[in-house]
Amino acid sequence: MPRMNPRQLWAAKLAGRPLPATQRPAALLSGAVAPPRQPFTGRILGIDPSLRGTGLALLELAPGRPPLLLRCRTVTVPARQPLAFALGEIHRHVSEFLEGAGVRHVALEQTIYVQNFQTAQILGAARGSAIAAAAIRDLPVFEYAPLRVKQAVVGAGRASKKQMARTVMAILGHGRALAFDEADAAGVALCHAFTWRG
Numbered sequence: 001m002p003r004m005n006p007r008q009l010w011a012a013k014l015a016g017r018p019l020p021a022t023q024r025p026a027a028l029l030s031g032a033v034a035p036p037r038q039p040f041t042g043r044i045l046g047i048d049p050s051l052r053g054t055g056l057a058l059l060e061l062a063p064g065r066p067p068l069l070l071r072c073r074t075v076t077v078p079a080r081q082p083l084a085f086a087l088g089e090i091h092r093h094v095s096e097f098l099e100g101a102g103v104r105h106v107a108l109e110q111t112i113y114v115q116n117f118q119t120a121q122i123l124g125a126a127r128g129s130a131i132a133a134a135a136i137r138d139l140p141v142f143e144y145a146p147l148r149v150k151q152a153v154v155g156a157g158r159a160s161k162k163q164m165a166r167t168v169m170a171i172l173g174h175g176r177a178l179a180f181d182e183a184d185a186a187g188v189a190l191c192h193a194f195t196w197r198g
Helices: 006-015 082-099 117-135 147-152 161-172 180-195
Strands: 042-048 053-061 068-076 103-109 140-145
Touching: 006 082, 006 103, 042 180, 053 082, 068 082, 068 180, 082 103, 082 117, 103 147, 103 180, 117 140, 117 161, 140 147, 140 180, 147 180, 161 180
Parallel strands: 042 103, 103 140
Antiparallel strands: 042 053, 053 068
């Protein structure tokens, strides 16, 4: 069997297909018994937080079928609107996505690098607004570094936004092109599904 790339390995794992012997974890090859990993099932809200363009993507995962994109949106807030208004819009839209949707987990992209202290504060406020909407509903929130998201979804930590969007659409079998913020939100949800340990 030819060597599989990371995306193919995750697809095989989620589908319950056996992995090639040469790519199984060393603990399994040595005969050690590893507890079976239960694939994630249910709905995940992926969030790519930003003050002026927060991406939201609601995914559903079920055994034996590819991940399904239920809804996505970019929360766009014009620059002329003040910070408080933007934070309210983020909170309102995240709340709308969560209301009655049966979301099991919320996954967010972490902010790793920022240009200055003021940018860090603004991004932190946007993230806090999104996290608060999940927290008041007692939903577990998981955070992933951008590098980890790209590695889990594309197989390359330095993938471009275009590569990320193209890979996400291929995994989801989605017909229309997703906006970059929506693709990033779907990517973080897929990262959570692919790496979550139940």
